Amino acid sequence: MTQGRPGENEAEASVTLTLTPSVTERIGASLAAVDAELDRRYPGDPGTRQPVHTVYVPGDVLAADTARSWGDQALGLLDAHAPDADALAAVLGLDDALAADVHARVRAKLRREPVEDLRIDFEDGYGNRPDAEEDAHAARAARLVAAAFADGAPSRVPPFLGIRLKCMESAVRDRGIRTLDIFLTALMEAGGLPPGLVLTLPKVTYAEQVTAMVRLCEEFEAARGLTPGRIGFEIQIETSQSILGADGRATVARMIEAAEGRATGLHYGTFDYSACCGVSAAHQSLDHPVADHAKAVMQVAAAGTGVRLSDGSTNVLPVGSTTRVHAAWKLHHDLVRRSLARAYYQGWDMHPGHLPTRYAAVYAFYREGYEAAAARLAAYAADAGGDVMDEPATAKALAGYLLRGLDCGALDDTEVGVATGLTRTELEGFAAPRRSALTVSAS
Numbered sequence: 001m002t003q004g005r006p007g008e009n010e011a012e013a014s015v016t017l018t019l020t021p022s023v024t025e026r027i028g029a030s031l032a033a034v035d036a037e038l039d040r041r042y043p044g045d046p047g048t049r050q051p052v053h054t055v056y057v058p059g060d061v062l063a064a065d066t067a068r069s070w071g072d073q074a075l076g077l078l079d080a081h082a083p084d085a086d087a088l089a090a091v092l093g094l095d096d097a098l099a100a101d102v103h104a105r106v107r108a109k110l111r112r113e114p115v116e117d118l119r120i121d122f123e124d125g126y127g128n129r130p131d132a133e134e135d136a137h138a139a140r141a142a143r144l145v146a147a148a149f150a151d152g153a154p155s156r157v158p159p160f161l162g163i164r165l166k167c168m169e170s171a172v173r174d175r176g177i178r179t180l181d182i183f184l185t186a187l188m189e190a191g192g193l194p195p196g197l198v199l200t201l202p203k204v205t206y207a208e209q210v211t212a213m214v215r216l217c218e219e220f221e222a223a224r225g226l227t228p229g230r231i232g233f234e235i236q237i238e239t240s241q242s243i244l245g246a247d248g249r250a251t252v253a254r255m256i257e258a259a260e261g262r263a264t265g266l267h268y269g270t271f272d273y274s275a276c277c278g279v280s281a282a283h284q285s286l287d288h289p290v291a292d293h294a295k296a297v298m299q300v301a302a303a304g305t306g307v308r309l310s311d312g313s314t315n316v317l318p319v320g321s322t323t324r325v326h327a328a329w330k331l332h333h334d335l336v337r338r339s340l341a342r343a344y345y346q347g348w349d350m351h352p353g354h355l356p357t358r359y360a361a362v363y364a365f366y367r368e369g370y371e372a373a374a375a376r377l378a379a380y381a382a383d384a385g386g387d388v389m390d391e392p393a394t395a396k397a398l399a400g401y402l403l404r405g406l407d408c409g410a411l412d413d414t415e416v417g418v419a420t421g422l423t424r425t426e427l428e429g430f431a432a433p434r435r436s437a438l439t440v441s442a443s
Contacts, residue, residue, distance in 0.1 A: 041257075042304035045400070047432040049407045050308050051116035051160050052362050053349045054267070058125040059137045059163070064144055068156050071114025073352035077318065078107065081325045088360065091326045092333045098364050106359045109409050114355060116408070117160035117346075120145075122179050123167065123202050124272075131175070138163075138179045142186030149194040162198035164236070168209035177216060184231075188224050199233040200267065205241040207251065207258035214260050232262045234310075238269030240276045243294050253301040263307045266298045267348070270312030286312055286335050286347075295344065310346035311339040318353035329357045336361035345404055359408075366405030373398045374419035377430065381422060399430035 057066055082088040082103075089099035120141045122134065129137075141163060148157035163183055166176030180199070187193055201213050217231040235255055237243065245251040256263050273294055274284035285291065295311065302309055314335055318328035332354055339347055340361065349358055377398040402420070405411035413424065420427070 043306050044304060044432060045308075046306050047428055049159065050346055050404065051158075052345065052408045053115075053347050053358050054117040054119050054160075054310065055115045055158075056119055056121055056125060056313070056348055056350050059120050059122045059134075059141055060126065060129075062120050062141055062144060064147065065156065067115040067118060067148075067158055070352040070355060071110045071155065074114060074355035075107065075110050077325065077353050078110070078356045081318075081322050081329075082356070088356075091329055092357065092360055093330075094360070094364055095368065098367055101367060102360055102363045105363050105409060106356055109359050109363075110355060111155065113154040113158075113409070115158040117198065118158045118162075119198070119200055120161075120163045122176075123164050125164075128172070128175075131178075134175065134179060135182055138182040139186050142183045143190065145194065145197075146187055146190035149196070150191070158196070160196045160198050161194070162196075162200070164200035164202055167201065167203035168212055169203065169205075180216065181220070184220055184224075193226070193230065197231075198264070199231070200236055201233050202236040202269070203238050203272065204235050204255060205239050205251075207254040210235060210255045210258040210263070211260075214258070214262055217262060229261065232264040233259075234265040234267050235259070235263055236267045236269050237294060237298055238272035238276070240273070243297050250297055250301055252298055256301060256305055256307055259307075263305075265308045265310055265346075266302055267310040268295055268298065268312045268344075270348075271315065273312075284315075286314065287338060295342070299343065308346065309344050310348065311344040313348035313350050314354075315350065317351045318357075319351070325353065328353070333357040333361045337365060340365045362408055363410040366401070366408075366410035370402060370405055370411055370416065371419060373401050374416060377402070377422070377427075378420045381420070381426075381430070395430050396432075399427045403427055403431055 055067075055070065063069070078088075082091055085099040085103035088094065088103050088106075089096060094102060122138065126134075126137075145161055148161065151157055163179070165180045165183075166172040168176065184193070187197070201210070204210060213233060217233070218228070220226070221228055221230055235242075235252075237252060242251050242255065245254070252266065256266075268286075268291065270286055270291065271284050274288060274290060275281075277290045279288055279290055291312075295309070298309060314332055316328045316331055318325040318332070336347060336358055339345075347358070349355060377395060380395045380398070402411065402416055403424075406413060406416060406424070416427075417423065422430075
């Protein structure tokens with residue numbers, strides 16, 4: 001007698017059930033509120049571009065050519081201290097096989113789009129000024145932002161641009177609200193809020209301060225006839241109270257909830273947070289244990305919410321002799337690499353000299369892994385198997401990795417398309433699957 005293969009006669013097989021359809025319906029009804037809550041709280045990543053960095057410029061320093069100027073200064077430093085691929089590889093420890101490509105791509109990026117996200121600072125980097133002076137600078141910033149977006153040249157206007165206002169603490173609250181009002185009002189009078197507008201709320205200690213920011217956004221939208229929810233903002237995590245509240249609960253999760261869907265990011269503030277925890281100035285860094293703890297809490301709180309994460313900055317500037325520049329570059333490069341490996345795909349840069357190492361670290365990170373990621377995703381998409389058994393959640397991570405590489409210029413559409421056999425639209429489908437697809441797996 002010949003025995004058929006498993007599943008050969010499945011169409012003829014019959015199954016017997018004990019539970020009636022009404023049981024399934026009752027279970028579904030009992031969990032309907034939970035289903036709705038999951039969809040509300042954990043919508044997943046928005047699937048839009050995330051900048052690899054935020055550049056920090058005081059409000060009185062901003063100029064029409066700030067982004068282009070930063071790119072030119074970065075190119076000048078690269079020419080002076082790492083003029084070719086071998087020199088850059090020696091400084092940063094890049095793989096020889098990657099060095100030429102990375103060096104060329106960094107130079108091209110600094111010419112084409114030197115800054116991805118520009119934050120005009122009216123907080124610590126700006127300080128306290130007479131009201132008339134800050135009023136004038138806020139209005140001027142809005143005019144420059146409006147003109148930049150109207151210009152549209154990638155080398156002159158970053159895709160993302162906005163202000164960091166003063167915090168919601170009583171001493172500076174009124175000033176921060178006034179600056180926000182002046183800036184947004186001037187943008188509206190210049191033609192409307194630009195699509196890449198970003199606002200940053202610093203030094204948040206209580207969820208109620210986030211709620212206050214929400215109310216401000218609502219009032220402005222209503223007064224100006226904007227679509228409800230049009231204005232979002234980042235929350236900067238710079239105090240211990242933003243991680244752990246007086247009641248012992250993780251405050252940052254409450255802040256995301258208090259934002260009522262308007263929070264776009266959580267940005268770690270390296271130096272304020274470290275100082276708040278008593279870390280001495282010489283040891284305040286992105287890789288200090290207190291920083292790792294805070295960012296781990298931020299990461300778990302934000303997971304699945306669509307709120308993105310950004311690491312902070314280093315204050316060691318690549319200036320002076322070649323020896324000093326190389327040491328600062330190596331430090332910055334290694335910190336960026338460390339952040340990328342820990343799924344912090346964005347950070348803050350405080351000096352034009354940080355741009356070469358920001359992009360070198362980012363480009364090497366994506367280029368060294370894209371072939372393996374593309375092959376795994378291609379095998380998953382074709383259900384071809386291989387030496388790694390991937391699941392929907394891993395396919396999501398693989399696609400997200402490739403898309404981030406494409407967005408920043410580390411990868412090209414053609415090479416990723418050839419390696420995966422997938423279009424950009426198909427990659428986006430894997431990167432943002434429905435929740436039900438992620439929960440059904442082989443495990």
